[in-house]
């Protein structure tokens with residue numbers, strides 16, 4: 001084989017192997033990499049903050065939902081778009097003011113940083129890891 005032919009073969013091989021690594025379009029959601037903060041220890045800390053703290057009061061045990069606030073253990077969201085980890089961190093940090101509540105059966109606004117819990121940034125990351133784990137089983 002002459003040099004130009006070898007080059008063409010090499011380029012074709014490269015193109016094929018790249019094509020093979022692309023996920024199926026329109027298929028099942030790609031096996032998303034777990035966000036770095038979703039670790040077993042953060043989930044455990046978040047579990048205890050959520051279920052012994054204020055969140056459980058409105059969202060029910062393990063986020064099954066209650067009269068005051070929606071379930072967090074499914075993939076349906078009222079406020080979040082996709083349920084991505086960063087979105088969860090964002091809403092726990094900002095809370096949900098009364099004017100932003102989507103479902104009028106939810107009477108009480110959600111306080112920023114867990115309201116009286118006044119969560120620190122690391123605690124928010126942990127609670128968010130726990131909430132993320134509820135909807136990404």
Ligand code: HEC
Pocket residue numbers: 050054055056057058059068069070071072076077078079080088091092096100101102103104106107108109110111113114115117127128131
């Ligand atoms: C006083 C009640 C109350 C408490 C306490 C509370 N929330 Fe909420 N939460 C709400 C309400 C109300 C909404 C918005 C529901 C709506 O729009 O109808 C909400 C929304 C959310 C959402 C978005 C849900 C969605 O469907 O998009 C997440 C995530 C969430 N809360 C997590 C938490 C976490 C974690 C805690 C504890 C740190 C917490 N909440 C404490 C009332 C509460």
